[in-house]
Amino acid sequence: MSGELLQISGLRAGYGRIEVLRGINLSVKKGEKVVILGPSGSGKSTLLKxxxxxxxxxxxEIRINGLVVNPDPATLRRIRAxxxxxFQQYNLFPHMTVIRNVALPLELGKGMSRREAEKIAQSILDxxxxxxxxxxxxxxxxxGxxxxxxxxxxxxxDPKLLLLDxxxxxxxxELRYEVVETLYQVAKQGRAMLIVTHELDFAEAAADRVVFIDEGLIVEEGDAKEVLERxxxxxxxxxxxxxRSRL
Amino acid sequence: MDISRFLFQILPYLMEGIPVTMQLTLLSFSLGLALGSVLAAARVFGSKPLSVFSRSYIEFFRGTPLLVQIFFIYFGLPAVGIRLDAFTASVIAIGFNSAAYQAEILRSAIKSIPEEQYLAAESLGMTTVQTYRFIIFPQAIRVATPALVNEFVALIKYTSLASIIGVAELFRRTEYMVSYTFMPEIYLLAAAIYLAICLPTSQFSKMLETRYAIPGYKRALV
Incomplete structure (x- = not known):
């Protein structure tokens, strides 16, 4: 229990009448890197969201650090902090400079002054x-x-868990390469990561565990090398x- | 035609109407912006009844002639004890009318911001108020600016309707002058004055657009 950062049990979700996730149980330990694989439409992205x-x-039920996620706004802010x-499509705020994009969450969420926030933002960008x-x-x-x-x-x-869709x-x-390099770099920082990706090389080199999802259910999960090779x-x-044949 | 009479008598007389036209425009535009913001907010954030009320208001004011609205407020309201002078009645009528259009401009600008921007803001733990204040409104106002300036230019011309209930704005003065001198070419002069006011306003809009454009953003070719 103590090592578990994220615990998901019996998760079902969908859009309208279409059920996308049909009962997912998954946990991620502190600092663990987990890659989610699966065909498109399998529910990977929905799971992450x-x-x-x-x-x-x-x-x-979803628990993060023991706290059960629920729709209460105060809880949600704590969870999201x-x-x-x-996101797949980056979703940066187009009307703000890069540094403002990075600093704003610190100012709004942690009550930092603009100066403090931008100092931290600049160091992360560096x-x-x-x-x-x-x-x-x-x-x-x-x-990229x-x-x-x-x-x-x-x-x-400074999230405990980084979700990448x-x-x-x-x-x-050609632009993927630089992002994958960044992912390797972030993976070294010791933060837990849950990544939906088709980058098998990254999964093999950086992930502790691989989860394969199809049709809203976990089909297989285990040690990254084990699942990818056998x-x-x-x-x-x-x-x-x-x-692999596509690459 | 006597040029000096034209330049020193007729033109100055018409030009005295310009400040009245501009006051009518500015006041009714501001009234329209204030009321339009409330109406747009009611449609975007309001409960069902509020949203329905706002929609009905918009449909009513867009679906009936501005001239009828001016007459109703100036000649109709005294029947229920509300007596307004012609200038005030014009500002209210044009302002209420413009509010309907401005509400739609603002609403569609807010709606044009993609869902992903809300998701990104939420994912960073922003409250709903913060999301609108820092992410949605600053982008929406850029989307709305050209249409709002367009509305402003339209109002400059619509204020000429106030002449019918006797507001001594540019067009009322034109009519006086025509009936006094029997020179219909004065209408052309009035048209030229309206044009001289409207053109720089449109230019101003282009300037605003360029100045506050989001760098790197490519506007879709329409």
Whole structure:
């Protein structure tokens, strides 16, 4: 119990009448890196969005650091202050410079002064190699730079758990590389990460555990190398083969 | 035509109407913006009854002629004991009318901000109020600006309707002058004056747009 940062049990969710998640049980330990794999439409992204209640689950329980997630606004703010979220389409705020994007959550959430917040923001940007771009606006950057800035923004609040929803899928192959490099760098910081991605190399090198989801259920999970090299289930194996042949 | 009479008698007489036209425009635009904001807020955030009320208001004022609205407020309201002078009645009628249009401009600007922006703000732990204040409104106002300036330019011209109930604005003075001199070309002069006011306003809008444009944002070609 003590080592568990995130515990999900019996999670069901969907849109309208369509059930997307049909009973997910999953836990993530402090500092653990977990990669979620699965075909499109399998519910990976919905699962990730349910954790900070960006999508409201139908039933089931989500606990972060022992705190049960519920729709109460104060609880949600506490939960969201301890989880960072990186979107597939970056979703930076286009009317603010990069540094304002990163500093704003600190000012609003932690009550920091603008100066303090921007100092921290600048240091995060520097670490990720984006220091030079601090005064640029998001739409002036390449997709890869935008996604790295979005990762910086998610890291600003110093979350215990970083959720990444296909952070490289919207990018050209040549731009993916720089984002994957950033992911490796973040993975080294000791923070727990739950990542939906098709980057198998990253999964193999950086993940502790791989979870394979299909049709709203966990099909297989286990040690990253084990699952990627010797999947036990046929569906996992088929999926991996298709993914590798595409690369 | 006697040029000196034109320049020194007729033109100055018409131009005295410009401040009245501009006061009518500014006051009714401001009234429209204030009321329009409330109506837009009622539609975006309000409960069902509020939203229905706001929608009915908008449909009513957009679906009936401004001239009828001016007449109703100036000649109709005294029947229930509300007596307004012509200037005030014009400001209220044009302002109430413009509120309907401005409400729709503001509402559609807010609605044009993609869902993902709300999600991103939520994911960072922002409250609903913070999300609107720091993320949605600053983007929406940029979307709304060209349409709002457009509405302002439209109002400059609509204020000429106030002449019918006797407000001595630009067009009322034009009519006096025409009936006094029998020179219909004075209408052309009035048109030129309206144009001279409207053109710089449109230019001002372009300037605002460029100045507050979101860097890197490519406007869709319409």
């Amino acid at each position: 349910c954790i900070p209640y960006l999508v409201r689950p139908w039933s089931g 301890s989880t960072g979220f990186v 670490v990720l190699g984006l220091g030079e771009l601090a005064e640029k606006f998001p739409l002036e950057l390449s997709g 730079q935008q996604q790295r800035a979005a990762i910086a923004r998610a890291l600003a609040i 296909e952070p490289t899928s919207a990018l050209d192959p 999947p036990k289930k046929e569906r996992t194996e088929k999926f991996l083969r298709r993914l």
